[in-house]
Amino acid sequence: RLRKWQERIRTKDAGERNLQFALSEIDRMASALGVPRSVREVASVIYRQALSEDLIRGRSIEGVATSCLYAGCRQEGIPRSLEEVTEVSRVGKKEIGRTYRYIAKELSLEMKPADPKEYVPRFCSDLEVSEEVKMKAIEIIDESAEQGLLSGKSPTGFAAAAIYAASLLCNEKKTQKEVAEVAQVTEVTIRNRYQEQIEAMGLN
Amino acid sequence: MTDPKDTINIENVVASTGIGQELDLQSVAMDLEGADYDPEQFPGLVYRTQNPKSAALIFRSGKIVCTGAKSTDDVHESLRIVFDKLRELQIQVNEDPEIVVQNIVTSADLGRNLNLNAIAIGLGLENIEYEPEQFPGLVYRLDEPEVVALLFGSGKLVITGGKKPEDAEHAVDKIVSRLEDLGLLE
DNA sequence: AGTTTACTTTCCAAAGC
DNA sequence: GCTTTAAAAAGTAAACT
Numbered sequence: 573r574l575r576k577w578q579e580r581i582r583t584k585d586a587g588e589r590n591l592q593f594a595l596s597e598i599d600r601m602a603s604a605l606g607v608p609r610s611v612r613e614v615a616s617v618i619y620r621q622a623l624s625e626d627l628i629r630g631r632s633i634e635g636v637a638t639s640c641l642y643a644g645c646r647q648e649g650i651p652r653s654l655e656e657v658t659e660v661s662r663v664g665k666k667e668i669g670r671t672y673r674y675i676a677k678e679l680s681l682e683m684k685p686a687d688p689k690e691y692v693p694r695f696c697s698d699l700e701v702s703e704e705v706k707m708k709a710i711e712i713i714d715e716s717a718e719q720g721l722l723s724g725k726s727p728t729g730f731a732a733a734a735i736y737a738a739s740l741l742c743n744e745k746k747t748q749k750e751v752a753e754v755a756q757v758t759e760v761t762i763r764n765r766y767q768e769q770i771e772a773m774g775l776n
Numbered sequence: 777m778t779d780p781k782d783t784i785n786i787e788n789v790v791a792s793t794g795i796g797q798e799l800d801l802q803s804v805a806m807d808l809e810g811a812d813y814d815p816e817q818f819p820g821l822v823y824r825t826q827n828p829k830s831a832a833l834i835f836r837s838g839k840i841v842c843t844g845a846k847s848t849d850d851v852h853e854s855l856r857i858v859f860d861k862l863r864e865l866q867i868q869v870n871e872d873p874e875i876v877v878q879n880i881v882t883s884a885d886l887g888r889n890l891n892l893n894a895i896a897i898g899l900g901l902e903n904i905e906y907e908p909e910q911f912p913g914l915v916y917r918l919d920e921p922e923v924v925a926l927l928f929g930s931g932k933l934v935i936t937g938g939k940k941p942e943d944a945e946h947a948v949d950k951i952v953s954r955l956e957d958l959g960l961l962e
Numbered sequence: 963a964g965t966t967t968a969c970t971t972t973c974c975a976a977a978g979c
Numbered sequence: 980g981c982t983t984t985a986a987a988a989a990g991t992a993a994a995c996t
Contacts, residue, residue, distance in 0.1 A: 630980075654909055666970085669910050682901035685893065685908050723892040723929030724912030724989060758992055763963070788986035792975045818983045819977040831984050833976060841975045844985040879974040883987045911971040912989045924972050926988060934988050936973040 594619055594637045601641050604660040605652050615644030618679065627678050631671055635663045639672035643681060650694070651686040653728045655756040688713050688722070688731035691755070695735055698754040701744050708738035716772040725765065729757045733765030741775075780886050780948050786941065787934075788881040791851045794839040795862060796870040801836055807865050823858060830854035841878075848877055848941070879937060882944040886931040886952065888961065895927065898958040916951070923947045 595616055602612040618640040622628060628636050638661040645652045654672075658665040676683050689710050696706045712734040716722070722730060732755035739746040748759040755762075770776050801821045805813035812822040820833035820841070828850035833841040840858065845851040852875060859869045892914045896906040905915040913926035913934070921943040926934040933951070935944045955961040 669907070669970090673905060673907065673910075677905070680902055684896070684901065685906060720889050720891055720929070722908075723890060724908055725929075726909045726990070728909070729991075760964080760993095761991060764990090785987085787988095788973090790974050790985075794976095812983095814983095815978095819979095820983065822984070824984095829985095833984060835976055837977075839976055841984075843974085843983095846986090876975085881973065881986050905971090907971090908990085912991090913971065915972065917972095926972055928988055930989075932988055934972070934986090936987085938973085 590633055591620075591623065594633050597634060597637045598641050601638060601657065601660045605641075605645075605656065607641075607645055607650060607652070608648075611641070611644045611648045611650065613644075614647055615641040618643055618675070618681070621679050622675050625678060627675055631674075632663060632667070634661065635667050635671045636675065638663060638668050639675050642668065642672050643676060643683065646683055646686055647681070649690055651690050651727070653691075653726075653756055655728070686727040688717070688727040688734065691728055691731040692735065695731060695751070695754050699735065699739075699746050699750060701735070701739055701746065702742065705735065705738045705742045705744055708741055709734040712737055712769055712773060716769045719772045721768050721772055726757070726761070728755050729761040729765050731755065732757050733762050733769055736762050737766055737769055737773075737775075778887060780884055780952055781945050783885040783887070784944050784948060785883050786847055786880060786944075787883050788843065788879075789845045789848055789851050789877060790841065790843045790879040791845075791848075791855070791875050791877045792839065792841050793855055793873045793875045794837070794870075795859065795867070795873055797838045797868050799834065799836055799838055799867065801834065804834065804862070804865065804867075808861060823861070825854045825857050828854055832858045834858070842875075851875065851877065877939055880939065880941060880944065881934065881936045882938070882941075884933045884935065884944070884948050886933065886955075886961065888931050890927060890929055890931050890955075891960065892927065892929055895955065895958075895960055898960055899954065918947055918950060920950075921946050925951060927951070 598612055598615050622636055638657055642657045654665050654669055658668060692706055692709050732751050736748060736751045748762045752759045752762055801813055805811045805821055820835050823832045823834060828845055830842055830844040842851055842855050845854055855875060862869050892906055896904050913928050916925045916927060921938060923935050923937040923943050925947055935947050938944055
C-alpha cells in the first residue's frame with residue numbers, strides 16, 4: 573500500500589515538474605520572441621488544456637509548449653511564423669507544425685489562417701519605414717486579397733511582398749534582401765508575390 | 777459547362793496481394809534483376825515494372841504491395857508481371873492471388889479559382905484544415921464517401937483514400953454541391 | 963532575376979523496430 | 980511513431996546560372 577502511495581506522489585511530482593518545465597519554456601520562448609504577457613497566458617492556458625485532455629502522451633513537452641505558444645500568438649492577433657518560433661525552440665519546424673495541427677484539432681481551437689496584415693506593423697518597424705509605407709502595404713494586401721491572390725499563399729511572404737512594393741511606391745525603397753530578412757522568406761518568394769500584387773493594383 | 781467529374785484522372789493506385797508462399801528475399805534479390813533490397817532500411821524488397829510502370833514491395837511473408845499504377849487494370853497487369861518473374865525463379869505462386877485495392881489517388885479540376893479562406897469558414901473551421909504557411913491546400917475530410925480531398929486556390933483537387941474509382945466521383949459531386957450551396961463556386 | 967530540384971500535405975498496404 | 984513505394988496538387992527554400 574505504501575508503495576502505491578509513494579508512486580502516486582512520485583508521478584504527481586513528476587507531472588508537476590513537467591508542467592513547471594513547460595511553462596518556463598513557454599516563458600523563455602515568449603521572451604526571446606518579444607511577445608506580450610497576454611500571449612504567454614493564452615499559451616499557458618492552451619498547454620494546460622492539452623495536458624488535461626491527455627494530448628501530450630507520445631509527444632515532446634518542448635514540442636507541445638512551442639505549438640501552444642505559436643497558437644497563442646495567432647489567437648492574440650500578433651502571429652509569429654513557424655520559422656520564427658522554430659528559431660527559439662529546441663524542436664524542429666516539422667514537429668512543431670504537426671503538433672500544432674494536432675492540438676488545434678483536438679482542442680477545437682478553430683484557428684483561422686493568420687492575416688498577412690497582422691505581420692505588417694512588426695515587419696515595418698523592424699525595417700524602420702514610415703507610417704505611409706505601412707498604410708500602403710495594408711492597402712496592397714487588402715486589394716490583392718480581394719482579387720483572390722491570397723489563397724494558398726503564406727501570410728509572411730504575402731505581407732513581405734506588399735511591404736516591398738509599398739516601399740518602392742513611397743520612395744523609401746527597401747531591398748528585397750532587407751525585407752526577406754525581417755520576414756524570414758526568400759527573395760524569390762517576394763519577387764513572385766510582388767509581381768502578382770503589382771498587377772492586381774494595376775501598377776505595371 | 778464541363779462537369780468537374782469529367783476532369784477526374786486516376787494518378788495512383790495502391791493494392792495488396794500475396795503469393796501464398798514464404799520467400800527468401802536475400803536469394804530473390806540476387807536472382808531478380810533490378811531488385812532493391814536493404815533489410816536494414818526496410819523489410820520489403822522493391823521491384824519496379826516498366827510497362828505498366830509501378831513499384832512492387834515484396835515481403836518475406838509472400839505478401840506484396842503494388843504502387844504507382846494509373847488504373848486498376850494496370851495494377852493487375854503489373855502484378856501479373858511480378859508473379860511471372862517469381863515463377864521464373866522457381867517460386868510457387870498461387871493461381872490467381874486475390875488483389876485488393878487499398879487506395880486510389882485522383883486529381884480533378886473545378887474549372888474556377890477558389891477563395892480558400894471563405895471556403896474554410898463556409899465549410900466550418902472544425903471540419904477542415906487550412907494552414908497556408910505549411911501547405912497551400914485545404915484539407916477536407918468527407919464521411920461519405922470516406923475520402924480526403926485537398927482543395928487548391930486554382931480550383932484543382934486531389935482526392936485520396938478511396939478504394940474504388942466511383943468514390944472520387946461521388947466526392948467531387950458532394951464538394952461541388954456544397955460549394956454551390958455556400959455560393960463559393962462560380 | 964529566373965531556373966532546377968527537393969521538400970511540405972493527403973492516402974494506403976506491407977514487417978519490424 | 981518510424982522506416983519505403985507511388986502520385987497529384989501549389990507554394991516555398993536552397994542552390995545555381
